[in-house]
Amino acid sequence: MVALRLDAVGATYGRRTVLSGIDTGTLRGGGLTAVIGPNAAGKSTLFKRIAGLAAGPGLVHLTDTEKGPETICYMPQDTGANAVLTVYESVLLSAKQGSGWKVKNGELAEIDRVLAALRIDDLAFRGLGELSGGQRQLVSIAQALVRKPEVLLMDEPTSALDLFRQIEVLGFMKRLAEQSGMAVLIALHDLNHALRYCDDTIVISGGSVAASGPTHQVITAEMLKSVYRVEARVESCSHGRPVIIVDDSIPLR
């Protein structure tokens, strides 16, 4: 099963340092890892740096795989609403990068399979511009999955989804990671989703790691207060699951 480890990873845009000294333990495939933190903390930049799309110091160690860095797939928030392409074409586009014009039946069968798994096969021949934000997020996930990555970096994939779709997508990704051995890092704003679906959590704040480890150890009242400036409790619900109960936000200075 693939394993990922970050060693003193940083990221720079020109002369500006956006991330520095990001270390993680070994993140093994087969589960979800939440990457959380306030807005502009550097979560997207971290994903771009891991995927080789941003420059910076440090090392990204990828082990227990026969593939190279191309097996890391970054799924940005950008969903390309203006493109005059059908859903099917946009997924094909992802699968065909770097290869010839000819499209084989096997490649199309794979697209059919991915769209059906995400239950968006009924949207296959709708234009991207005709879809809701949530539907486009699902198409974005399909574009990533069709590349068969071993490490998937999902940048706020649930941000435009309704509650049912959020639960459906996170549940699907968790099952997929468990079955395929894929390592999935997900940037999330809903910390209750992180508590429910993610085995491990990395907290990014101000361009560095504020905390990391098993999710239930990382998401604590103290962390919520110091990183998010929110007074909250983490308690067990009637089903025994941990949930965050927000009491108040700390007034802005």
Next chain:
Amino acid sequence: MMVAIADEISGLEGRGRYRALVARRILILSGLIAALFLSVAVDMALGPANYPLADVLTALFSSDTVTDQLRVVIWDIRMPIALMAVTVGASLSVAGAQMQTILANPLASPFTLGISAAAGFGAALGLVAGVAVFPVAVQYMVPLNAFLMAMLAALFIHFASTMHGVTVETIVLLGIALVFTFNAALSLLEYLASEQALAAVVFWTMGSLTKATWPKVWITAAVLIVAVPLFARHAWALTALRLGDDKAASFGINVRRLRLETMLIVSLLAAIPVSFVGTIGFVGLVGPHIARMLVGEDQRFFLPASVLCGALLLSVTSVVSKMIIPGAVLPIGIITALVGVPFFFVLIFTNRRRAW
């Protein structure tokens, strides 16, 4: 083949519907090729003396069996003009298509981003002031000036677009600023020009195919023949640019390099035709939009469709320019918008959901 497609569709699987979509697009491209061939033939039939279409076709495919006069008129006089319309239309349309793709901007075209205006100013520099921007081959001063100014404008737009914080709207505003700047400079030159030079500048800025020669046709065609396969090689990557830079980069595309390479080729495609035939607006803007409405933005179809739509649009315009006043050929730059706009309106209002 049709039976096979029907069988696949009946399975209602995505791949069957996709194959049917591809077949439909190939049919559309074939239709455009047929329409273009017909338009070129009609273009060659019309002139001071009109010939029946059958005579033109005979002169084309069996030139030994027609009179010397017909052969000379078709092959030496009318064919360079008819093919110039095709190559110029195709070049401007592909240039516009790729500008719209890499700048993520539906308003991008050689005309709207100031490249044609820059070329006009360059030509006027030669015609009015006798200034050669590139002081070699003085006999080609006008097209060379036009070409170099167009290249400069295109590269300016490109490098401006890569600057931090520059948005789609900024690029359009920069283009408008370039148009106004070069038009003002052109007006100044016209104000200072002699009567003869003024007439030459005005005629040049209207755009005209009447000065087409075989060497000009070959040069324009050669640039097109080199450029289109270069774009075709990056068909998947260029299509992916329409999903946004981050998404394209996540597919493993070097977005910066692809954009620079494309803009350099686009500069050539936009500058060469303008330097030979003057300012012809609209084709570079509308050709790609018509192509997009017909076949979408998968560059495997969008690229040939842009070539064909631009070529057909200018070829039909050439035909119309000969029909408005019998015996006279109006400058084609005047007619392009008059022919293209109604057609464009029809497409927009019948196909609104698939427009940009």
